[in-house]
Amino acid sequence: MNILQQTEEKIKEEIVQAVINANLASPDQLPVIVLQQPKDKAHGDFATNIAMQLAKIAKKAPVKIAEEIIEQFDQTKASITKMEIAGPGFINFFMDNQYLTNLVPTILKQGENYGASNAGSGQKIQVEFVSANPTGDLHLGHARGAAVGDSLCNVLAKAGYDVSREYYINDAGNQIVKLATSMEARYMQALGKDWDMPEDGYHGKDIIALGQELVEKYKDEWVNKSEQERLEFFREYGLKYETKKLETDLNQFRVPFDNWFSETSLYDDGKIQPTLDTLKEKGFIYEEDGATWFRSTDFGDDKDRVLIKQDGSYTYLTPDIAYHKNKLDRGFETLINIWGADHHGYIPRMQAAIQALGYQPDTLEVEIIQMVNLFQDGEKVKMSKRTGKAVTLRELMEEVGIDAMRYFFNMRSSDSHLDFDMDLARSKSNENPVFYVQYAHARISTMISQAEQKGLAGDDYDPSLLTAEKEEELLKKLGEFAKVIEDSASKRLPHRITQYIFDLASSLHSFYNAEKVLDENDLERTKARIALMKAVKITIANGLALIGVSAPESM
RNA sequence: GCGCCCGUAGCUCAAUUGGAUAGAGCACUUGACUACGAAUCAAGAGGUUAGAGGUUCAAGUCCUCUCGGGCGCACCA
Numbered sequence: 001m002n003i004l005q006q007t008e009e010k011i012k013e014e015i016v017q018a019v020i021n022a023n024l025a026s027p028d029q030l031p032v033i034v035l036q037q038p039k040d041k042a043h044g045d046f047a048t049n050i051a052m053q054l055a056k057i058a059k060k061a062p063v064k065i066a067e068e069i070i071e072q073f074d075q076t077k078a079s080i081t082k083m084e085i086a087g088p089g090f091i092n093f094f095m096d097n098q099y100l101t102n103l104v105p106t107i108l109k110q111g112e113n114y115g116a117s118n119a120g121s122g123q124k125i126q127v128e129f130v131s132a133n134p135t136g137d138l139h140l141g142h143a144r145g146a147a148v149g150d151s152l153c154n155v156l157a158k159a160g161y162d163v164s165r166e167y168y169i170n171d172a173g174n175q176i177v178k179l180a181t182s183m184e185a186r187y188m189q190a191l192g193k194d195w196d197m198p199e200d201g202y203h204g205k206d207i208i209a210l211g212q213e214l215v216e217k218y219k220d221e222w223v224n225k226s227e228q229e230r231l232e233f234f235r236e237y238g239l240k241y242e243t244k245k246l247e248t249d250l251n252q253f254r255v256p257f258d259n260w261f262s263e264t265s266l267y268d269d270g271k272i273q274p275t276l277d278t279l280k281e282k283g284f285i286y287e288e289d290g291a292t293w294f295r296s297t298d299f300g301d302d303k304d305r306v307l308i309k310q311d312g313s314y315t316y317l318t319p320d321i322a323y324h325k326n327k328l329d330r331g332f333e334t335l336i337n338i339w340g341a342d343h344h345g346y347i348p349r350m351q352a353a354i355q356a357l358g359y360q361p362d363t364l365e366v367e368i369i370q371m372v373n374l375f376q377d378g379e380k381v382k383m384s385k386r387t388g389k390a391v392t393l394r395e396l397m398e399e400v401g402i403d404a405m406r407y408f409f410n411m412r413s414s415d416s417h418l419d420f421d422m423d424l425a426r427s428k429s430n431e432n433p434v435f436y437v438q439y440a441h442a443r444i445s446t447m448i449s450q451a452e453q454k455g456l457a458g459d460d461y462d463p464s465l466l467t468a469e470k471e472e473e474l475l476k477k478l479g480e481f482a483k484v485i486e487d488s489a490s491k492r493l494p495h496r497i498t499q500y501i502f503d504l505a506s507s508l509h510s511f512y513n514a515e516k517v518l519d520e521n522d523l524e525r526t527k528a529r530i531a532l533m534k535a536v537k538i539t540i541a542n543g544l545a546l547i548g549v550s551a552p553e554s555m
Numbered sequence: 556g557c558g559c560c561c562g563u564a565g566c567u568c569a570a571u572u573g574g575a576u577a578g579a580g581c582a583c584u585u586g587a588c589u590a591c592g593a594a595u596c597a598a599g600a601g602g603u604u605a606g607a608g609g610u611u612c613a614a615g616u617c618c619u620c621u622c623g624g625g626c627g628c629a630c631c632a
Contacts (some may be wrong), residue, residue, distance in 0.1 A: 451592065
């Protein structure tokens with residue numbers, strides 16, 4: 001538990017004690033004590049709404065209740081200097097800011113671990129994300145999912161969850177047949193033959209390149225082989241090629257996966273039939289019109305879903321259920337799937353499957369990432385899957401840079417559509433928010449190295465000298481970090497981190513312009529301030545790391 | 556037609572998941588570098604939170620309806 005939380009807990013305990021002493025409520029009537037940090041510092045360091053919550057129970061006006069609580073409250077125990085009643089019945093607490101200055105040595109000691117907590121108590125969570133078909137390049141929408149998913153994993157890990165990142169490779173369905181026939185057409189075309197692309201084939205540039213690669217390697221060797229032989233070979237070749245490319249691109253985007261799970265392996269390992277058997281035993285399966293159905297309507301789905309088609313093959317859902325069963329069999333307590341908004345209609349049947357397998361509905365959480373619109377030169381860039389005209393992750397990384405992309409994708413809440421402004425992301429100007437945060441980090445780095453050169457830094461600093469208004473502001477912000485991470489993790493909102501570090505950078509810049517850090521005539525204050533700067537630097541770097549953005553020493 | 560998401564300052568978005576006077580960035584106006592990095596700061600202006608009801612001590616947030624935008628609604632994956 002960090003300093004801030006300890007302080008909060010102490011205040012909460014005293015509130016409970018005061019409420020009971022004032023005879024306002026019995027312990028079993030007592031609501032959960034909410035202690036918040038007011039936005040407006042005129043409202044103190046902490047505030048509680050307990051008096052309003054007790055209005056009904058105690059049958060008194062909130063303001064009257066607040067008065068009675070204050071009367072009974074032992075200020076010294078919680079190191080509070082002042083208490084006030086405000087507004088409709090808030091109780092505001094003003095603290096002696098010594099509790100904040102202790103933060104600096106703590107942060108310096110914890111270093112890159114600062115912000116970590118055990119809030120997740122080691123809960124085993126698996127996050128499945130991206131999982132794009134291995135049939136082409138990743139595009140803009142995948143990039144957002146990758147950035148958000150990876151950052152969420154980082155945040156969960158920092159908050160004490162045991163996280164595993166997984167990519168589900170859809171290497172078993174019809175789309176792989178289409179991949180092979182698309183490659184076949186590109187191969188033939190590369191040999192100068194007149195060969196049409198298959199209907200609904202993959203028109204991406206990467207498949208054209210793949211066709212050329214096949215010609216370079218094998219010349220016209222595959223022209224005279226049987227179609228079956230040729231397609232079989234292309235299928236395997238294409239899968240390996242595409243999967244490798246996905247992994248390379250994602251690694252470059254700083255999105256590593258712990259496990260790449262092949263759909264085909266579910267067939268090879270015989271995982272599908274047992275899953276069907278389980279569902280059958282539990283009575284959620286029936287036959288109709290020559291197909292096998294899953295009664296997902298038992299769990300609120302719109303209609304029942306086919307598992308085995310009339311032709312005897314599985315639908316996409318069937319191995320996917322087996323896959324989710326497999327995840328749960330591996331001991332994950334919570335599954336998080338990150339899907340594009342175009343798949344949200346799939347949620348009810350998957351949730352139904354989880355419940356049919358005997359798990360609680362909240363075992364599976366699906367986070368929906370809304371669409372991304374790309375803007376260039378002030379105009380919306382049109383994308384088309386059919387013609388393969390789409391901006392790829394690779395192109396974006398080259399053109400706008402990874403830092404800007406990671407930052408932009410984590411700037412907004414996922415359930416809001418995102419307008420991605422290429423020109424802004426690419427610009428190296430003050431309009432670009434990613435530089436704002438990185439600049440704060442670089443600025444601090446310079447200060448620290450100058451201080452060290454001039455002998456103005458030292459371990460024997462006195463943090464209680466940090467009493468300037470801007471210093472208190474900074475300290476308070478620093479203290480929030482662990483809580484922001486915990487919230488961000490438990491609510492699955494990684495963009496909270498981005499907002500936090502932006503605010504922190506803002507406080508830093510504001511402090512920097514108000515106070516002089518390096519002052520040869522005031523060595524003690526300078527030492528304390530350099531220690532504070534080190535603490536801010538650590539916190540910004542840790543925050544940037546969570547969203548996958550670099551923290552430069554200079555820029 | 557049904558379902559999910561969204562609608563907040565001129566633009567792009569936040570808002571501690573029900574708390575106090577709805578906040579940032581950009582753009583706009585005005586000021587601050589012989590200075591530890593001006594990629595910065597300080598100040599100003601900008602709002603009927605799409606609209607109408609309801610619940611609550613308290614609603615941008617929850618419920619109902621209307622309007623507008625996006626995305627889904629396969630024995631495709």
